[in-house]
Amino acid sequence: MRKFRISLLTLALAACAFGAQAAGPEIETLAGRARDLFDYGRWSDARQEFLRVRAVLTPSDRLLAQEADFYLAACAVELGSPDAEGALREFAERYPESVYANDVRFALGSFYCAAGNMEKAREAFAQTDYKALSAPRREQYDIRMGYVAFAGGDYRKAYDYFDRIGSRSEYADHARYYKAYIDYAEGRYGRAKQAFTALLRSDAYRDVVPYYLMQIEFREGNYRYVVENGETLARRAVPERRAELERVVAESWFRLEDFNRTLEHLAAFRKAGGEMDRDASYLEGFSLYRTARYAEAAEWLRKACGAEDALTQNASYHLADCYLRAGDKESAMQAFAMASDESLDATVAEDALFNYAKLQYELGGGAFNGAINVLTRYVERYPSSPRAEEARALLIAAYYNSRDYDAAYRAIKQMPSGDADIRAALQKITYFRALEAYKAGDMRAAQRYLTESAAVNVSPKYTALNAFWQGEIAFAQGDYPVAAAKYNAYLKRAPRTEREYALAWYNLGYCAFDRNDLGQAQASFRKFLAAWSPRDRYRADAYNRLGDAAYSDRRFEEAVGEYDKAIALATPEQQYARYKRAVTLGILGRTDQKQQALRQIAASGGDYADEASYELGRSYIAQEKYAEGAAQLEKFVAAYPSSPRCTQALSDLGLAYLNLGDKQKSLKYYDRVVGASPHSSEARGAMQSIREIYVSQGDADAYFDYAAKAGLESDLTALSRDSLSFAAAQKLYLDGQQEAAAKSLRSYVQSYPKGYYLTDALYYLSDCYLRSGERGEAIETLTALADRGTTQYTVAVLEKLSEMTYADERWDEAASAYRRLYDAAPTKTGREEAMKGYVRATVAGGDGAKIAAMAADVCGHDDAGAAALREAKYAWAGQLRAEGRRDEAVKLYRELAKDVRTKEGSEAAYYVIESTFGSGDMDKTEKEVFAFSEREPQAYWLAKAFILLGDVYVKKGDNFQARATWQSVADGYSPADDGIVDEAKARIAKLN
Template sequence: MQKLAILIYSVLAFLLISFTSFAQTTQTFSADDYTYRTALELFDREKYATAQKAFQDYIDLNKGDLLTVEAKYYVAICALYLENDDAEPTIERFIAEYPNHPKAAMAYYEMGNYYFNQKNTEKAIAYFEKVDISSLSKEQQVEAKFKLAYLYFSKQDFLKAGNLFDELKRSNNKYTYAASYYAGYCNYRKGSYTEALTDLKRAAQSPEYAPMVPYMIVNVYYKQGKYDELIEYAQTLGTSKDIRNADEVFLLVGESYYRKGDYANAARYLKESVGKTKSRPAPEIAYRLGYAQYKTGDFKSAAENFKITATTAKDTLAQYASYHMGLSYLQSGNKPFALTAFDQARRGKASKQVAEDAAYYHAKVSFETNAGPETTALLKDFLKNYPTSSYKNEINELLSESYLASNNYNEAIAHIEAIPNRTPKIDEAYQRVTFNKGAEFFNKDQYNEALTQFQKSLSRPKVTEVAIAAHFWSGETQSAVQNYPSAINEYAAVFREPESKNTEYYNRSRYGIGYAYYNNKEYDKAATHFREYTTAVGPNGKNYADALVRLADCQYVAKNFDAAIQLYDQALALPGSEKDYILFQKANALNFAGRDEEARRTFDELSNKYSSSRYADNAMYQRADVDFEKGNYNAAITGFTRVIESNAASGVVPYALQKRALAYSNLQQYDKAIADYQRILDKYPTSKVSNSALLGLQETLASAKRSDEFGTYLEKYRRANPQDNSTESIEFDAAKSLYLNEKYPQAISAMEAYIRNHPDSEQKYDARYYIADSYYKFGDRANAVKNFQLVISEGRSQYLVRSVSRMGDLELNAKNYSSAAGYYRRLLTASQSKKDQTAALSGLMESYYQLPNYDSARYYISQVVATGGSSPSAVNKALLYKGKSYYLQNNYEKAVDELLSAANAAQDEYGAEAQYLVADALYKQKKYKESLEMCFAVNDKFGSFEKWRGKAFLLVADNYVALDETFQAKATLQSIIENSGDKEVVAEAKNKLKALESK
């Protein structure tokens, strides 16, 4: 009992003591620890400055209990959140002082969080690594691990990051899906693609990460080369708009299709990807998109994407892109753009095979577009650079054909003639190129050289059409050098070819052979061919009117005057420029047919309607002669007087004087007759009627009982017409021989000596002409002008008309265009031949064009074109000038029409300039695409004319700039710089290229 009491007492005492102790503690906390509780509440409310002070107040109580330790912890943490300078040292001191305290681990944790939030990766990692994870709550452990893993991830330390993410992804926590996503990425970076897929698919279960996962999953599949799985997975995504990096997803889908060779789908998805980025794609992507489009036939789009790569990538990719860009342009029919692309690719150094392929296409396309003389050089260079190429045989074939297409005829002919064993294709090329060279010589009036080339062409008659053309132009050339029998043989050779009836040359040869017979005075044969020609071509046919007139002339010569008159009347009813000649011939035919009154009316019609015609004086003369022959001497005298007084310089005047003298004699008006005869012997002692005038004078003086006066005129006649063995004649002929042998200084001295020795000789006037022309021919313009003007002012030389022509030429060359026009007008009036007439018209055209007086120029241009005697070269120049006159007046629409006519009609330099000006006129009208076509036509048709070809390609570059095709413009200018032989063109190309590159 006593022991139990003692036990109970002891328990009660213990309980009492314990209760008393508890009561005392509660009373102390309530009183002393109020500050701590207040500080903790302030801390929780993020009032860190106030909280720090309250915690410090608690520490200052010096209680040394557990709350004091925790207060120190919170003071340090408040300093951290307040960003005090002493925060980190304060925390470090706390940890050093209480290393085993639970708050020490929390201090590291808080420091890690703080620097994590501050994005101070290094410090955050350092503190998180010091945290004793086991001392943290589970929630804090997850937080610390995730943040530390993320920090490792941000430093691309995927091994450490992956290990922590792997831990987190295996448990159910707030970071499970995030950890799965990042673990997937880490495994992807480490090449653990299977694990990565598992992680990413788990992350996809989270709404937060579901939009981000597809991009990573398709990347994994792509890295694995599992293109089918990638495509299948992408199809499950549908058209969701929430997918992040959708452009990249589409890109990899497109890339997968590309790797599988499914270019249609590749193009679709790659295009979709590029469209979503709304910016220029990377060179590699643009290349693959372009290639996919190329493979599926979308060549225009392909070319654009290849262009992006070619202009932004370098080396290998740029070379491949340029090559495939060329193929794309080629497939879409844009050969000019293809050329520049292949040109870029063949210059690349990264791939020899691509360079070879590109060089092949560049040469081939150049040939196909007739890209001018460099085509031959390109083909030859290819064989030189790639002698064992698989393209060798084809290039050799193209090379032989390129001579046919090339306008560099001299090089082509020399090359082919050097080939010992020619193939049929080469022979065909030779036939064509020698024909073209002959045509070029013909257009330059170099007839002997033209004949040589035409005969070469005919030596290899592989193509009948070309042989027919060569025979025709040989005929034209022989006619031009007045070798009419040979011309007839050449025209006849055309008729012997059965196929000629289907060509233009059949009727043209009929017309040509008619003229050859006509000029050879075989009028009956000429008539046959002119008749067949007019029947074949009809009234609307070319040269119909002219052929009709020649047919009439043949009837006239055959004295079939009624038939001739009928034909002349038909010709008068047609438009044309020979109405004066036709009237003259008709009047003569009427006269010979005895239809006198009609003849008089027709002669009057000619002289009145065409008073400036070269036939006007002769018409008046013939009109008077009709009266004379009928014995109407008074009327005849009136008519002859009209001739004499209307144009004293006319060559008809001596004849009119002689006939008037006869009329006076028949009327027994001897004094007047004697005066006319004397006038002939005084002014025209060397004319063809001077002998008749002398005889007439003798008879008339006798009739007038004045025979004693005859001796004076007989002596004058003898001096003017010396016998061949006289000293004067020998001296003149010797001087003339020096002139004819082109010994002009000696000829001048000899002729001047002749004039001094024989001042009264009528031949001194011709001697003056020879002096003038000798100065002209060795280039002494001043003395030539001085002496020609003397010849013209004296008006006594038989070379008066030629002197007027020479003065026109001299003034034109000196750019005295108004003066030149005056001489050419005089030449036109005085001309007695077709040659002089066409020379005058050409001179007037040139003078008025250069003044400039374009209205007058165009009038004479039409005359040059319409006149049958104008050479092809003169006609081509006239057509060019007509177009240029409108061009220079800024009337570009009219200019284009006229210049196109010139370019289509000519194959010479005038045609080349016309074609270029068409292109330039279109450019000035901002018709850039049409201008490009005309530029390439210069290249195609007139490639041998380096100047105009070069200018055309400069204009090509300008058009490309205007069309915003800078790549093509630069490539074109670079090609000009490297290939053109024209220094001025190259200099301009360099300036243009420099300007483009500076933009």
């Protein structure tokens, strides 16, 4: 702090103002000496003298006492005493009207300024009356307020304060320095250079000025000046300043293209403690690159990459060349991707984009069909480039090689369609896109793509195959005449060596079966067998159909031979062949062989075990072996209580025991028939037998009591009317008089709610409603029929009911129908399809509790089928995840992630990886992502995994690899409107 000069005139005026008595001569002499000591800056001595003055003052010496107290506080400030602030504030409180009050406020501001408390310094100076200060004090005020403003970043105000300091002031150099610095910081280099040059004569600033002068020369591009003077300055500088100087000298040598000297000074920069930021890393990397030290250069150039700016573009462009020289095409491709930003250097961007696209193609197209997207971008952006033709040729090749046909289709549709090569690629891609839609069950989309592919008609191969798959679609939709026409059109063009050639004959066999043309069916299946060599399910099925055709023509020995061929292939089709062979042996009179075969089928299980078990019982009864027949049928009823044949088996048991003379057992089984299906033709027959038994025992009243308890009609006249009414309605139905039949059947259902033909009537009525398009009435009738228990119609009714309620989004009804169908379906395939429908309907309903119950139910059945189990676990895991039970969800996701080719498996695998990431194990997360990518998952979830992989690299501090990973998603993934590309770009922007 500078000296406080107190004016004697001010003291004299103050004495007059207070009217106080003047102190004695000795005290005045002592006080004068104290003032002189203070003015000479001998603040410790001055303090001692003022303490002596204060000690001898009397109470009447108020003015001198006030002066002494002020100087004591001022000495405390100058001496840096801990109680300086307190002394000043105490003076202000004791003498609020003192002539020194303004000086005290100024002294407080000075104190706070020296202490570095700029906010309080600003407040104290703001309360100071600038005009009341003496001229020296004003200079002190200006220099200190200038510094306060400077420290606060207000350069404009600081400059104004410093500008008040005159050239003859003792603060002139300080003011000139700060003004020069502000000019330098704000880019007014000419004025700054002039001021700094003047300060070379200043004792205070001559050592620091050369540093700023060199910075100015550097910023003005005078690099030769910097290298000629910088080394000397750096040798003399302290370590912190030396690092900055070495950095500037290094970049100057870089600008002068002396890269060895650049590297030399960057090494000195690091040795002095300098940190290698992105810019310094680029200087190091590019200098190493220019001196052919490519491996070392790559390390530094990689560190310079990151944000979307010119530095990244230049660094990544040269980094790519380093990687190419090392044979690392994958990393080179990633580097070129970063350099391809057309908003920066256009020449670099074009070359980088071409090399990026070419390498993407050479490396297989990328995980997301990136080669197509990047090559398309190049052709569109640079159509006049000398390399456009090469890019276009690569693009066409990429289309042909693509396996992501949706992405390839979207890309090729953006290309001009007149070119023959492009049209040929479009024909192929739309063809394969149709096949993907077909496999997914989307027949409409498949047909649409095939139509588009056929319209191109460039490639004979794909034109022919197009006809085959149009036949497949028609066949799947049950339109066999159209299917046959398409297969025949294909066969006219197709080479016999193609897989589809044989399959066309196979499907033509089924088309002939549909129109009951058995001769043509046999011919088609034999042509299939001649063209098809694999001993697989297709071949076995063809033998079965040949056996069926021979069976229909009553060529039973030939039928047995065909079934034997199917059995020999040991595919699942052998179960049907074994059952049909057994039945055929019975027709041939080889009963013992038939029964032996049926026993083997029943014992081995499988889709036809129930059929074989029932047929075996019936065969014994046909031989009048009633005891054996009864025993077998009882086994059947116990093993297959839900079989559609169970009611008939109970009726057969009643007959068997009646023939065995056991009327009580006979009544027992007939009673079960009535209980199981009271309104069926089987129940009517059972009631007739029950009536005959009671009558034979001479107890007709017992029969009428039984009929009354069973709630069934026992009046013969009513039974006759029931039978006649149904017969009339049935005739209308069988004659195809749909409207009249529906009216008659409705009348029967309403008139005979306990009728014996109610089940048949409901079935026929539902069919009438279906044919007339009355969906609501059909569903209502099918539901009533399904609720009547197990009948011969149960499977067919539940199949139709589940299908219709699902299509109408009646989810709870559909789920119930599918679940009941699972219990009733006689075949493994039927049960799997039913359970799949049960899962999908429940999930579509969206009730979390029902989803959880469904999933537990499905997982408890081994024969639910892979699809149903997968979708049930997926839905269950999703429900657990939504409830925040993530650990439980991940357990299910781990099971699902075993097959990532499905949507559920891909998503599950992603959530498992996400869980690993959440645990903080970045190395394991990285390994899991790469393992995931090698298993051909669905593109969406693979892209999500790669975005997460970028997050892993950020956590590891590898911003280059993070940026490259996100760039690969942003450039290669499609479509661009499902959020993935936006998410990748957002990550890059955040990295910026």
